[in-house]
Amino acid sequence: MANIVQTYFNIYFTEIIVGVLILSIVVVLISIFYVLFSSKDDVINKKLSVQKPKKLKKMKYTKQFLKGVNGIDLDLNVNNKK
Numbered sequence: 001m002a003n004i005v006q007t008y009f010n011i012y013f014t015e016i017i018v019g020v021l022i023l024s025i026v027v028v029l030i031s032i033f034y035v036l037f038s039s040k041d042d043v044i045n046k047k048l049s050v051q052k053p054k055k056l057k058k059m060k061y062t063k064q065f066l067k068g069v070n071g072i073d074l075d076l077n078v079n080n081k082k
Contacts, residue, residue: 009016
């Protein structure tokens with residue numbers, strides 16, 4: 001039995017390799033088309049959904065710390081006052 005399988009494998013080695021290559025290309029093409037056609041629905045859903053802005057937590061500082069950093073913006077707000 002093993003000799004028969006080995007003989008067929010030796011005779012049809014090129015055909016087996018080409019078959020596996022064609023099968024893998026077909027699987028890749030099917031997956032690409034699946035991703036392309038299924039992603040349109042997700043893009044529409046993402047555009048329609050409105051994201052709520054996240055609330056930022058206020059940092060609580062001690063009075064002693066605030067005296068030491070007098071004049072520094074601890075919230076890191078950018079104020080471009082001219």
